[in-house]
Amino acid sequence: MWEALEQVGWIKTLGSTGWMYVTVSVAHYLGIFWCVGSVALVDLRVMGLAAKKRNAGELAKQLFPWAWIAFTLAIISGFLMFATDAGDWAPSRVFHVKLALIATSVVFALIVQREVPKWSQSPEIPKAAKIIALISLVLWIITILSASEIPALEGLG
Amino acid sequence: MHDIVVAFAKWCEATPWGVMTRESIWAYPVVQLTHFTGLSLWLGTNFALDLRLLGIGNRKATPAQVAQDLFVWNWIGFAIVLTGGFMLFSGIATAFIENIAFQWKLGMFVPLALLWHIFVQRKARVWGQTIDAPGIAKLAALTEILLWLSVITAAVEIPNH
Numbered sequence: 001m002w003e004a005l006e007q008v009g010w011i012k013t014l015g016s017t018g019w020m021y022v023t024v025s026v027a028h029y030l031g032i033f034w035c036v037g038s039v040a041l042v043d044l045r046v047m048g049l050a051a052k053k054r055n056a057g058e059l060a061k062q063l064f065p066w067a068w069i070a071f072t073l074a075i076i077s078g079f080l081m082f083a084t085d086a087g088d089w090a091p092s093r094v095f096h097v098k099l100a101l102i103a104t105s106v107v108f109a110l111i112v113q114r115e116v117p118k119w120s121q122s123p124e125i126p127k128a129a130k131i132i133a134l135i136s137l138v139l140w141i142i143t144i145l146s147a148s149e150i151p152a153l154e155g156l157g
Numbered sequence: 158m159h160d161i162v163v164a165f166a167k168w169c170e171a172t173p174w175g176v177m178t179r180e181s182i183w184a185y186p187v188v189q190l191t192h193f194t195g196l197s198l199w200l201g202t203n204f205a206l207d208l209r210l211l212g213i214g215n216r217k218a219t220p221a222q223v224a225q226d227l228f229v230w231n232w233i234g235f236a237i238v239l240t241g242g243f244m245l246f247s248g249i250a251t252a253f254i255e256n257i258a259f260q261w262k263l264g265m266f267v268p269l270a271l272l273w274h275i276f277v278q279r280k281a282r283v284w285g286q287t288i289d290a291p292g293i294a295k296l297a298a299l300t301e302i303l304l305w306l307s308v309i310t311a312a313v314e315i316p317n318h
Contacts (some may be wrong), residue, residue, distance in 0.1 A: 018317065022310065022313050022314060022317070024254035025313045026306065026309050026310050026313050029309050029312075029313065030200075030306065030309060032193075032197070033193070033196045033197045033201060034197075034200060034201055035198040036194075036197035036201065036205055037196075037197040037198055037199075037200055037201015037202065037204070037205075037234075038201050038205070040197060040198060040201065041198075041202065041227065041230065042206070043203060044230060050226075050227075050229065050230045051226035051227060051230075051231065053225075053226060054218065054222070054226045058217055058218065059226070061215050061217070062205070062209075062214065062215040062217065062218065062223075063205060065215070066205070066208065067215060083298070135257075140197075141190070141194055143281075144190055144193050144194060144197075145186060145187070145190045148185075148187075148189040148190050148193070149186045150186055152182055152186045
């Protein structure tokens with residue numbers, strides 16, 4: 001099935017045309033850095049380490065929309081790159097781990113996004129909130145690590 | 158000039174971190190992670206300011222406030238980028254210096270983007286006093302975004318050369 005995806009006309013073209021593939025790669029990296037950077041800043045604010053003068057809820061309102069736009073960019077570009085070599089990517093264990101980590105990171109990001117208006121209303125951000133934000137931050141970093149491990153462990157990408 | 162660069166590259170490759178990045182199967186992904194984590198903070202804060210100057214998205218805080226709020230982590234991010242980047246470079250420095258995409262990246266786009274960023278960040282204090290930044294500020298912000306996209310493109314092209 002995955003080999004069939006690789007053979008689809010426009011996917012084949014994408015995979016074999018230099019400038020097209022570079023564009024998709026750039027979009028993927030841009031999406032990742034921009035998404036993780038945005039969420040990380042909110043997490044750091046909740047932890048009391050960044051932008052201390054700024055209300056956490058307001059900072060989240062400014063940054064989260066961009067985080068999700070960037071995330072969408074990363075998912076779409078990621079899928080396109082996956083598709084060009086789907087036969088090799090689909091069975092990759094480390095790739096599965098990466099996908100699971102992405103899903104988990106998204107869940108925690110959503111928790112932060114949903115709870116931060118409440119958290120920023122108390123005079124001091126609750127301790128539990130800081131722990132959740134820390135976990136969110138660490139999860140994204142581990143997700144990036146899993147992506148870096150794929151070429152090292154499996155020779156892909 | 159080229160001799161000096163080659164000598165420097167050889168020196169980098171011989172350093173403990175150069176050797177480790179090149180030879181250790183577990184170290185390389187961690188070094189790359191360092192570079193990427195730094196880039197998330199660095200580019201995330203850069204784009205947050207640029208987009209605010211462009212006036213797209215939430216506009217509660219002025220661009221000047223955004224610049225100030227994100228200043229510390231912007232440069233912490235850069236320090237992490239530099240650390241990871243220098244370690245990556247040291248792994249196979251003699252190959253990097255001969256790579257045309259790397260030459261464009263570090264020789265032109267990074268210096269240009271970096272200087273432009275410093276300019277925008279400082280000017281944001283003046284331009285960004287009001288909720289709506291002047292036209293020139295928007296142009297400068299857009300230019301910064303394009304410059305960093307050029308850096309990413311050059312980086313992506315490195316393995317292709």
